[in-house]
Amino acid sequence: MARVALYLLLISHLIIRVAFHLPSIIPDLILFNLIGFLAAFVAWKSPRLNDSLARLSITFAIFIWSLGSTFSTWNSFYEVQISEQIIDLTYISFYPLALLGILRALAVTKKIAALELLDTAIIALGTSSVIAGLLLRPATMRFEGTNYEVFLSILYPVGDLILVAATLSVIVLQHRSLRGLLLFSGISIFAVTDLFFLLQSATTGYEFAALTDDGWLFGLALIATSLWHHGGEAEIKERHLNTWATTISLALSSSILAYGAMRANYFPIFVLVLAFLTISLAFIRMALALRDARQVSDDREHARTDELTGLPNRRRFIAELELLRRKNGTLLLLDLDGFKTINDNYGHEVGDQLLKQITTRFNRVLPSEVLIARLGGDEFGVIVYGHRNIGTDVALALRATCTYPFTLSVGDVQVGVSIGSVTTEGPTTTKENLLKRADAAMYEAKRSGTGFVQAPII
DSSP: OHHHHHHHHHHHHHHHHHHOOSOOHIIIIIIHHHHHHHHHHHHHTOSSOOOHHHHHHHHHHHHHHHHHHHHHHHHHHOSSOOOHHHHHHHHHHHHHHHHHHHHHHTOSSSSOOHHHHHHHHHHHHHHHHHHHHHHHHHHHTTOOSOHHHHHHHHHHHHHHHHHHHHHHHHHHHTOOOHHHHHHHHHHHHHHHHHHHHHHHHHTTOOOTTOGGGHHHHHHHHHHHHHTTSOOOOOOOOOHHHHHHHHHHHHHHHHHHHHHHHHSTTSSOHHHHHHHHHHHHHHHHHHHHHHHHHHHHHHHHHHHTBOTTTOSBOHHHHHHHHHHHTTSEEEEEEEEEESHHHHHHHHOHHHHHHHHHHHHHHHHHHSOTTOEEEEEETTEEEEEEESOHHHHHHHHHHHHHTTSSOEEETTEEEOOEEEEEEEEEESSOSOHHHHHHHHHHHHHHHHHHSOSEEEOOOO
16 A cells, blocks of 8 residues: 555656646645655565665665755745755765665675675776766866865765666676666666756756656655565576676776876866775775685585595595596505404594594505595595506505504504405496405405405406
8 A cells, every 4th residue: 555655646746746836835845755755664664575674774765865855845945944964964874775775685695795795886886987987077067166065966976876886787797676677767767866956956057846856756666666576586697797897897997097197186086986996895805706715625625525534535535536447556445453442442532543643654655646535434545556566565555554553542552454455457447346346355355364455457
């Protein structure tokens, strides 16, 4: 009902404006601002938006703009005046609140990734700096008044440009939906109305209660209505699209700063500030991207590493087996003798101490090109490339490391190792068959007590 009432009141106000040209209290003070406050209510009651911060930001943005409009129109009818600084503060507050709400309302996920948020900010600021550089310089030549008045005259269009660019960049880079379309339409209509008002103020003079003023209300109504629609479920597009867009924005902003340095006072200070912010955010984005890349690399490494011993784990070992089966080399499977007894009698903590010391001894005797992995429990796997004799030498060296006791917190303990070996000569079998044959040889070494058994060459 509130949405229906919002548009009915908006249509009624347009009809009144067409029928009666002179400003009056009821349509221009009461009805006009009532529509703005109703738009804030519609935004607050939106059932489709689960992000409470987005809803609150957009609602308060519309509310505070409507409050500023109420103060401004009050001053047009009554002698008791409200401070222009207060009115300006309400209008200015609209922009950061609206920007925050829009970014969160259009996010594909509840939590906006830092890089996605920075991409959007860089593209929005970069686009705004370019447009501002093209449009605001000639505009400043027309503005008259104090520095504060010129500041506000430039601040509003810059805010509008940032909102439009930010909304468009989120829609293009992330996903398109009815919510995004309505938000972009509402922001664009609001911005065009704002820019038209500023242009009139700087040229022919603004006429209070003009028909075009309803553009602000229509834009706010679309923004509020957009929150009642789904934001879409499409996945975020490829990262390289974001990267290209941010690179272009960075290049354009750098060009603006460079040209501004060569021609002092050519661009307004606001344009240079936007360009500088774009470049600063680009450096922050680069730092975050490097951090994320490092984190991904670490996560990938951890996924292929045994946490206790620091050796490659079974996943890494199985991947290497695929390479071994196509070359000449030897697969060794090792199983510790007596480890289970120590682990059961003294506990897992002592067992972990033993595994770490065994790992240290194994690493000392292995050449750097040999891969050793912990496959689980007290079982290890070794891959050695080259002739069979090299694999045999490695196996004997590994057995030799267990010929003297290990010193643990409970005292000295003795364990042995049983090794099964299978050698490949070219791509003749599968990795599953390699493991099966080496495993059989290892259990034969354990059962027979010889400690080392070589299966026939494949």
